[in-house]
Amino acid sequence: MCTNGHNLIELVDIEKIYRVGTELVRALRGVTLNIRENEYVAIMGPSGSGKSTMMNILGCLDVPTRGRYSLRGHDVAKLSQSKLARIRGRQIGFVFQTFELLPRTTALKNVQLPLMYTQATKKRQRAMAALERVGLSDRAKHHPNQLSGGQKQRVAIARALVQEPDIILADEPTGNLDSETGEEIMAVFDSLHAEGQTIIIVTHEEFIAARCNRVIRLLDGLIASDVQNAETQERRNVKTSKRRNVKTSELFRDSQ
């Protein structure tokens, strides 16, 4: 098992080629990147640059044509279908632009859904706890059409959280929401990140990307840039100096 700070995700020279009739579409043309635990990453890039293709590969919904994908040090290509399905179900939480909630089902039941086919105990309590984490425990009995767009997306985030996944993958989670509601959703992601969750968000909006710690820009199936947000670096420096203080105090204790 990997501890905090190690690579959770390693992509090495990932290519994805789709065949459409006789034509080949090179959606990813050699993507190499590492993502550590508790990173908060925005993926940006124009339409058609390969963002969703990359998310599908990260989420084990699709396999690369070439290249290596390691998740927690395991080569994904070498895993059996059943193990992959387990990873998809347990280790990865998906959030979509269009929420994808079941319409005739309460918020609580929607959140409970990923637990339906598992041996999990206390399913209802776990779903309630997930709703609580997104601030919606008072809407558990509401149906999606009785919820605002932002609330629907919060239910979808709770559903992604209910299995306590290693990674949350969100493909344009604010794409169908106005900017104020987008901020509301980002506040939820911010707090999950503060609790230690690893989050990867595809977005077209600079104000969304600015809240993440790292911004990866794709262009024509390649990484055009990959930068840490300045604020994060500052925070990292603070963390380092805090760590130094701890060490200093330990030294102090030793000398007594």
Ligand code: ADP
């Ligand atoms: P983005 O999410 O950045 O808009 P996509 O990853 O959806 O980009 O698409 C990247 C390229 O791959 C595009 O040229 C798109 O047309 C093509 N593509 C995506 N999915 C498929 C598919 N299932 N079959 C064929 N071509 C696809």
Ligand code: MG
């Ligand atoms: Mg897309």
